[in-house]
Amino acid sequence: RSTGLSELASDTLSETLPNIQIQLLQSSRETRKIDKKMREEIIPEMMKNPQLNMEGVDEDTEDHNPEWEEWIDRSGITDKLRELGELQMSGADVYMSTFSQLKQFPFFRKISHWFYPFDPQYRDIAKLSPGNDEQKISLLNILMNSDVFCNSDKYSFCFTMLQMPESQRYLMQQQLNGQHEASEELKERLKEMSQSKVRAEYVSRQYIHDLYRFFKLWSRRHEMHDIFEDTLDLWNKKILSQALLHKDYINKLADYLFTHNDLTEAGMLYDKSIDLYNRKNAELWQKAGFIYQKIGSYEKAIDYYLQSDLLAPDNAWNNRHLAQCYRKEGNYPKALEYYNKVEQAQPESLNLALQIGQCLMALERYDEALAYFFKVEYLDKKPQNARRAIGWCSFITGNYQQAKKYYDLLMSEPKPIMEDWMNAGHVYYILNETEKSIEYYRKAQELCGSHDEFVRLYQIDKKDLIKQGANETDLFILPDELI
Template sequence: MEVKILNEKQQFILSLLQGRRLKEAVDELERIFWNKPETEINTIKTTYEYMLKYMLDGVKDPERYKLHDKLIQETLELSDKYFIEAFDGISNRIYHQRRRTDKPRLDNVTYGSLLATLEGFNDELAVSNLVEDKENINHVLARHEKALADLFPKAWLSNSWTLAEREEANQFLESKLLSENDLSLFISAVTLGLLSLFDARKFAWLIEAYKKNFVFASPRALVGLVMVINHQKNRLAYYPELNAQLSFLFEDKKTTDLVNDIYLQFLQSQETEKIDKKMREEIIPEMMKNASSMQDLKLGFEEAEDEEGHNPDWQEAMEKSGMGDKIREINELQMQGADVYMSSFSTLKGYPFFYSIQNWFYPFEKRHSTVYYEFGDQDEKGSIVDLILNSGLFCNSDKYSLCFTFQHIPKSQRDAMLSQLTEQQMGGLEEEQKMAKLQELTEKPSVITNQYVHDLYRFFKLFRFKNDFPDIFSSHINFHEIEQFDFIKKDSGYLNDLAKVFLKNEHYERAIEMYELLKDNKNVSFELFQKKGYCYQMTNQYELAIESYIKADTLKPDNVWTNRHLAYSYRASGEHEKALFYYLAVEKAQPNNLSILFYIGMCYTAMGKYEEALQYFFKMDFLKQNSKRAWRAIGWCSFISGKLEQSQNYYMKVLENKPSAIDYLNAGHVEWSLGNIKQAVAMYNQALSLYQDKDKFIELLLKDKPHLIEQGIPQRDIPLLIDLLN
């Protein structure tokens, strides 16, 4: 059977079970896997038949629904087992390839034996360092990493855990000798396995891993739980005991706060490609250009330095160059949890280290052989490795990339570079204070989860077999709609956080959804209606925008921002008189605002009140000299009101200052209306050459036909003039 057909059959059975059509699902499963042991399917069939018979006989059974859910759960698990074995035989996905090649060997390796090896690592390495036995150091490092290389696929590729395996896995959580980095890798392997094959025991183990309150491993376990809940949400309905554990877990405000942080981090990660593009095409080129221009500035290096050792001209020059704005923009993106380093580090994932899947998930460790062989076991404070290790700027994957890059840089230069990495954020602190501050930052749960989400993003986007994994960052992420995360919808603080992210990232429809939920929670304010109205406005839903803005105006009357956006929405809806009312209200507060003056004039123009419109356009021209916007407005308003010489004068000004195609078109209208046909044809030809599309030009010219006729142009002359054009 082909992979595609097998996948379709699996999805069909899953859809039947999600619709609780158990009998059809079991019959279909039996037809596909007719060669499997009859007892496994027959047990489910027989139990279900008895349950239905008792129902038919009118027997009252208070446990009927529980039994029904239990039978669906068992059928799902049996279906998983059969299909995964079938895919193992034919699929080229790395998951099934590795199950074919590695799993048989790893089935003979116990979690207990791997734990014993990992627990001995610290002492063995310490002894080898003490006697400076390099050969033994190499052996200890190799044995440790071999155990990790077995642990990861054993957990990732395994079938559902037996009770014995779950007990062995529990020992990893109880061990006092196991490093948190090794435990963190185990957690990632279990998570990755759950994304392919749901297992209640593994899921419950992740819950326990989080509850242990490990500094680094527990936040990673919570990220894993969030990912699995999102990916396997349809399964959890049939595991009441797991849902009960989750409900208890989410009674803790610290936990729900962190879940909300993780939600925001996943949403922010979905903006990485946009940020990456902005970094590559805007921020970095601008910084490089500004850096180049700064080299030409006389910064006064020859003058005496101030007490702090900095020349104040440096900062002034940086601000003038625009460099300061770009640095602040990067810092602001970082503070919001944005992944600003993906662009820089995506090209540094070709090192052999990243060929092994487990290395994408292993926390940065200075005793990993790839780091240890280059930098040694540096324990001194402020060492290059410690600075990378404790940096809150980079995720673990990027820390390894940075380390590998430093291997090709002379030691003196790389020490200078590393000191600069922390100087900007840690400036003014003594060395010990810096390290303490960095360590405090790296131990914040939200920082740990954010770095891990960035690690995951790099794996799902950059791993050489990335296409063999479901890209969790490409799917629509809506955690608040998942039953287990229902607490998000009930907390106005969480909803506000989500609304801010959606609004900032221009996902207006999703922001509207959050504002609706906030309204349902009776958490209303004039700002809520302002923002909701703005989202409707940006999605061209002007009637709804007006409705929201009016509610904002009711709660806080005469707000300039509200009035301005009300005016815009009315004008976009074609209700110019109502728009004018609000523009005039804004004018009282901002009498010299050129944009407001312009739109007031536009409203009067649309209402046919040309004299009133021209007064505002002339005021614009008075307030700002050489305003092409004012000249265009005066020229057009004068034309449609029959003041042709005045219109001609202003269009001549426009044409002397980098005119556009529409300027030539409108100037042509004026010349034609004045009887200057040759000049009109010349203007139209200029417009036509700029449009480079005669159909587009003709469409725009004909759109103005009523105005031309009103100024005395015979209707029959219009097609004739068009034929005069080049």
């Protein structure tokens, strides 16, 4: 494509390649997700008819029924369309689903036509062109010269228009390019697009979208390897890595992967950025640590968070995540140390109070744990988690009546969870109310899905029941009562 190559040649490789890399990742990894969202969520929702109350509506009125807007809001379409709009602004390919059914025209049987730059004077569509009036820029011309559609989609749009009845096509053309002059804003947009740097990014995105359609929609696509099934991680290619891993671009690429949940690759690039350029950047140590925490490498995450702490001490976010990782590693003293640091900065956080209480409970410091749990129960509008903790803490410390009180409160909720039924069963068993205990165990078993799963979870608590005086033999036999 000579037009694209000449534009791209105007910029250096190091300036254009990072954008091309992100555009390739958008097409190979995001377009399928967007296409799926369009086909399975947005289009089906828009095809549904809201239940409209037409009684009393004047036939001559042109007012929109307000129920339509309510239906749109309830369906979630507004949020989904807003999300797609944001994706389009970022350069994502949001039109693959729309145009995938419009590639059956004879024009697309020739392989080279999939890569033609759009030309309004192309012989089969020239009749749609309104001519060249320098004083007027038609809306159709603006559409065709914008970066909204890639080239093959523009051809699809034009061929679709040509298939319309002439009268309908005429009306549509009048709407698009009748006597309207382009606004100054749109003229400025066209002027911007003619500038080399913007144009280079636009041309590369157009070409990649065309390329994606070719590999996904061409009638003989199964005869060749689909490059968009590859990882397209150009930064791992020796000849290109130096440009992509440049200090001005590596973080942009890592951030893109991070925000699109490609965590392993993002972590590798953050590591490279730290090693090559940014050993004193606390934020990068945090981002890399967060990735290792997300993928379950808690020990490595702790190392990265500690490095960040050396560079920017007493950061509440960093301390909270250090506490979380230490807790996952079973190091409750260190977890508590960092939770307490966070508490100094966020003394009103009820979620933090709950986490501190759970650490204290794991350290068997039950009286201190209960103080935190009671605080949460008193202040939280939804105190169920605090009540679960109070119930279990009370049971473990032998305060069975208090445990019974709190599990009874949980049982009065509309939908108690499996653990509530199980633990309430433990309390009533220790209180020698066996029938009630079996009733609650049966409820827990129903939520487990199978007897075997119930027995597995029940046996986890056997050691705690034995500490409260339960007979081990009886505990072995009791689950059989549920069969």
